Amino acid sequence: MRYIFLLVITLLLTFAQSQGQIPFIRHLVNSGFYEEAIFVIGNDQTDYSAQQKDSINYYKGWAHYSLKNLQESSSSFLKVSDSSPFYNKSFFFAGYNQTYLGNYNEARNILDRVNKRVEPILWLYNFELSGIEMLDGNWPRAKQFLELVPEDNAVLNRQVLALNEIWKEHEQHRKKSPVTAGIMSAIIPGSGKIYAGNTGAGIASMIGNIGFGLITWENYRKSGLMDVKTILFGSIFAVNYVSNIYGSIVSVKVIENEYENAIHNQILFQLHIPLRNFFD
Secondary structure (H helix, E strand, O other): OHHHHHHHHHHHHHHHHHHOOHHHHHHHHHOOOHHHHHHHHHHOOOOOOHHHHHHHHHHHHHHHHHOOOHHHHHHHHOOOOOOOOOHHHHHHHHHHHHHHOOOHHHHHHHHOOOOOOOHHHHHHHHHHHHHHHHHOOOHHHHHHHHOOOOOOOOOOHHHHHHHHHHHHHHHHOOOOOHHHHHHHHHHOOOHHHHHHOOHHHHHHHHHHHHHHHHHHHHHHHHHOOOOHHHHHHHHHHHHHHHHHHHHHHHHHHHHHHHHHHHHHHHHHHHHHHHHHHHHO
16 A cells, blocks of 8 residues: 555656646736746746647746737747647737737738637637728728628627627718818818817817907008008917918828727727637
């Protein structure tokens, strides 16, 4: 009996040694100690098997991902082999990292390497590609990928509907022109800002320009062109007039940038949700 007990202890110790620090690293990552996990991995000299290296690379990728070190996260995730149970999750998150960083071609190349033989994974693949095409400005192609994802599947249902709404909103959106806003404000001061959507600022600009214009005209009519008041109010009017045109152009650019940024962030948010639902 004693020999059996010693044999069991020996086997357990051998197994623990063969596992190296993987259980400890997993514990650190699951507990949110990401920097500590990366430090341990970097200083671990254990000679791991190929399968164990997959686990190490996965945990390292996840730790970097949680710290928003997205390039480093992708590098670690992409070292996970296709024989690992972490393979699909690693490559989907590596693809999302590159999407977030704006490296859309790299993201496409990474996602092309996932195992798409299982239908839910194929749906997720097409869904992620749809979002990438939207972010890259290829809206017709985005719609093609989105139509390959059934709306009635449980995991992606809400996100498919959300991306469809974003696609419809983009189709209905009429982009405003900074040049048009500038020309409008040159003809009728303030109208360019109203066109941009800043009605209050447009009306204020209109009133200010008309007011200084009338004061300048009145002083010119009474005292002539070289009168100090005419020059003063004329200068104020000129500055306001030019500022009104420039401000209208900037207003349109700012509003369009805000719209694009809002759409961009909505798409990234929708792409991220199903990754958690699929693999967590």
